[in-house]
Amino acid sequence: MIRRSIIVLFLIVFFVSNAVAYNDDITHPDITDQAIGKSQLDKHLKTNIGLNNGISTRFTYNNQQNIVKDWLKKGSADEDSPICRASNHFHDPLESWDKSYMSDDNTPIAIKIRAFCTVTGWPTFIRKSNVTWATGYLDPAPEGKKASFFSLYEVYNWDKARDYYYKALTSLENSARESFFAKTFETVGHTLHLLQDVSVPAHVRNDFQSHLTFNEAKTIDITKWVIQPFEHFIKENKGIVEAFGSDGTLPEFPSQSLTKFWDTDQYTGSNPSSSTSIGLAEYANANFLSDTTIFKVEILDPLHSYPYPAWSSVEEYDEIEVYTGNSITYLRKVSDGEKIEHLAKAKWYYKYLPSFMKKSYRFRT
Amino acid sequence: MENFAVLRQIEKNINGIKMKKMIFAIFIVFICSSCSASSSEMSGTVIDAETGKPIEGAVVLVEWTKTKGFGFTRTESYKVIEVLTDKDGKFKVSGVINPFVNAPDVTIYKKGYVCWNSSIIFPDYRNRTDFKWDKTYTFKLEHFKPEYSYDKHTSFISSATRSWTGNKQLIKESYRWEELEASKERNRKSN
Numbered sequence: 001m002i003r004r005s006i007i008v009l010f011l012i013v014f015f016v017s018n019a020v021a022y023n024d025d026i027t028h029p030d031i032t033d034q035a036i037g038k039s040q041l042d043k044h045l046k047t048n049i050g051l052n053n054g055i056s057t058r059f060t061y062n063n064q065q066n067i068v069k070d071w072l073k074k075g076s077a078d079e080d081s082p083i084c085r086a087s088n089h090f091h092d093p094l095e096s097w098d099k100s101y102m103s104d105d106n107t108p109i110a111i112k113i114r115a116f117c118t119v120t121g122w123p124t125f126i127r128k129s130n131v132t133w134a135t136g137y138l139d140p141a142p143e144g145k146k147a148s149f150f151s152l153y154e155v156y157n158w159d160k161a162r163d164y165y166y167k168a169l170t171s172l173e174n175s176a177r178e179s180f181f182a183k184t185f186e187t188v189g190h191t192l193h194l195l196q197d198v199s200v201p202a203h204v205r206n207d208f209q210s211h212l213t214f215n216e217a218k219t220i221d222i223t224k225w226v227i228q229p230f231e232h233f234i235k236e237n238k239g240i241v242e243a244f245g246s247d248g249t250l251p252e253f254p255s256q257s258l259t260k261f262w263d264t265d266q267y268t269g270s271n272p273s274s275s276t277s278i279g280l281a282e283y284a285n286a287n288f289l290s291d292t293t294i295f296k297v298e299i300l301d302p303l304h305s306y307p308y309p310a311w312s313s314v315e316e317y318d319e320i321e322v323y324t325g326n327s328i329t330y331l332r333k334v335s336d337g338e339k340i341e342h343l344a345k346a347k348w349y350y351k352y353l354p355s356f357m358k359k360s361y362r363f364r365t
Numbered sequence: 366m367e368n369f370a371v372l373r374q375i376e377k378n379i380n381g382i383k384m385k386k387m388i389f390a391i392f393i394v395f396i397c398s399s400c401s402a403s404s405s406e407m408s409g410t411v412i413d414a415e416t417g418k419p420i421e422g423a424v425v426l427v428e429w430t431k432t433k434g435f436g437f438t439r440t441e442s443y444k445v446i447e448v449l450t451d452k453d454g455k456f457k458v459s460g461v462i463n464p465f466v467n468a469p470d471v472t473i474y475k476k477g478y479v480c481w482n483s484s485i486i487f488p489d490y491r492n493r494t495d496f497k498w499d500k501t502y503t504f505k506l507e508h509f510k511p512e513y514s515y516d517k518h519t520s521f522i523s524s525a526t527r528s529w530t531g532n533k534q535l536i537k538e539s540y541r542w543e544e545l546e547a548s549k550e551r552n553r554k555s556n
Contacts (some may be wrong), residue, residue, distance in 0.1 A: 029527070030490075042551050054551060055545040056519075064530050065537075067544055069520070083434040113436045211436045220464045223432045238524075243491040299512045340386035 007083035014107055027234050028193050029073035030082075030241045035192065036069055038250055060175075061182035062149040070187050075156065075189020076196070082153065084117035089197045091130035091204045093263045093281040095307070098147075099130040104292075104303045105208050121152035130203065131262040131281070134158060141259040156190035158258060195261055198281040201365070202228055202290035205306055210291035229291055272308040272337035287338040293362045294344060296312050308336050311359055314343060318351070331363065368459045407498055408457045411450045412475055414505035421455025421476035423506070426526055427458050430467045440467070442527075447535040471498065472526045474539055478506040480518065482525035488517055488525075515546040 026133070036042075040055035045068065051057040055068045070146040081087055090102035105114045114124060127364050128147060131137065135158045137144040149155045161184055168180035198205045202210045218224075234240055260346060267273065267282035274287065286308045298305040313336040323330060329350045333340040344363035353361060412421045429443040443466050444479070446458045461469070470494045471483040479487050481504055496502070522540050526533055 026524070029529075030524055033524060039514070042548075043555050046552075053545065053548045056548040064529075070523055070529040073523065077527070077529070080439040081438070083437040083439055086437040110436065208436065222434065222437055223438060225434065236491065238485050239490040239492065349413070 002327060027231070027241060028076040028196055030238060031196050032073050032076040032239060033069065033081055033142050036072060041068075059178045059182040061179040061186075061224050064182075066182070068181075070183050071185035071236040072189040072192065075186040075191075076193040077189075079156065079190040080192035082120065082122075083179050084120055084122035085153065087114075087117055087122055087124075087195060088128045088133040089130050090203050091198055091208060091209070091262060091281050093204060093265075093267055093279065093285050094269050095123060095129075096212065097132055097263075100131070101127045102206060104206050106303075107209065107212075109212060111209060128151050130194050131197055131259055133263070134191045135258050136252075137259050140263075141257045144259065150284060155265060156187045158188075158191050161187040195280065198279075200228075200230060200290075201293075202285050204281040204285040205290045205293040206303055207290040207292045210293075210302070213291055222234065269307045272313075274338040283338075286336075287333070287340065289344055289363075289365055291365050294365070295359065307334050309343065310336065312336075337347075342351055368492070393544075405460050405462065406457060407460050407469075408455065408501045409471075409504055410501075411454045411456070411470055411475070411504045411506060413478075413555070414507045419450070420475055420478070421452045421453070421454060423450045423454070423478075424448075424536045425450065425456050425458070426471050426472045426474075426533060426536045428472075428531075429461045430470070431465060432467065433494070442531045443467075445531050445533060447533065449535070460507050469498070470525075471496075472522070472536065473504050473506065474536055475506060476520060476539070476542070477509055479509050479513070480522045480525060480540075481506055482521075485521075485525060487521045488513060490527075515543050515550050517548045519543050533556060 036055060045051040045057065046054045053066075053067075057068050058065055059071065060070065062318050073114075080088075087102055087105075090100075092100040105111065114192035118124065124365060126149075128149075132147050136146050136149075137146050139145050149157075164180045164184040165189055168177050168184055171177045171180060201207070210230075212226045213229050215227040215232065256330075263281045264277070266278050267286050271285035274283075276283070278286075285306065289309060293304045293306055294348060295311050296305040314331040315334050316329055317332055318329055320326070321328050326348065328348070329346040330342050331344040331346075333343045346361065346363055346365055348360070350361055398514060407427075409425070411420045411425070412418060413420055425446075425448050427446045427549060429445075430440045431443045432438055432440045443463075445459055448456045450456045469483075471481075473481040481500070484492070484493055485491065486493050520530065522536070522543075526536055528537055
């Protein structure tokens, strides 16, 4: 057992020990790009700051020259570096914000990942929830209590972005102003990554376990054997993000206080809603499922049981799969908030199960 | 009885050797399947999709990446090569033979044409499924149509090349003019 543990730990360390600052994360920069395009940022920079090229203005920092849009995209990609930084990317809106961080890393393999994170500077006791890591708040802004940050690594949050922005506007040297503008946008990019993460059901339903879902063992590279199904699907189908951006209906947020984008503390676990006036974390938690949190019973799996979507919120239907021609059973969400097709999918034998077994069947998202 | 024990020992040894051979064979199969996307040298020809004529001076960016981590993962740049096509539209790059490196991502840009990428297609970011680069490949560049948006195109190039990472100066400089056009386009839209 000890020998096996050492081998597993060795494999994890071997595959992650060379983490450096380059990144490619595809989905986060693409969502950031879409958000920039839909925002008033370009107009704001041109009219209020005097940057004639708006989001196409170039700034140099650390021998790297990027336009504003690319500094934002860079930040939203780099928030996953080093990889254990992502242990601060979870927020359960049904918990108080000092306890809403990721806490289901308790299986043998997850414990080894936690051990690796601890020795590389990301111990559990300094772990923060996504909303606190991004905004610094432990309670809703602007009156809320602020958290203290202890990290070997640089913290990129909203307060840091404001600090860099102030320095960008007030520094006397041109090169310093350039650097601080670059750092401002890079740091806002990090914050955007965190907001984007709370649209992922697994990140708001305390579901790190689903990040270890077996996919395929086609290559020698063990890192590709497991995936988070939802994140993997979006990454493999980049057109989804682009198509979403072309939809003309966008919610408006007049005088929105910062933390309300994440969590407004309106959803209590008994009032699921499709309203965009609740926080993104609340919306994703109440309306969507993640792979380890599908209709779990609290007494059997308290870390992964959530009131909604409930078994009573859904109905079954069959659909012919385009590629295989097979009839597949899906669940659609018909009540308790947003109405959603293809909420979860069953294997072929599901329809032959007796009804008392269907509720405990393990669906996939 | 003693002979029986000796036979059991021999059988165990044979099984042990068989098991080791099997593990070794699986290892080799994995390595070979991983290496299939890479070879020591790769070449290509860039042509105009309409006329079939070679395109000289197109920037070809080839990037290999590595996925790191387990559970929490991220992909990092492993090697970047930027070259220009010659008068016959041809180019060559040295490959990467490493089973832990992802298949290379290729982006080609020339002023007046739509940026070509091996994973996604402009303008709707559809997945490209017709590309397989064994040793050589002919890349067909479509003309940039007047109805296309510079703003969308620069976003596409930036995402396709992950322009904010590493040293990708050649491609960044080549489409800098489009960023200024994109800015003017946004001005027109907001007025």
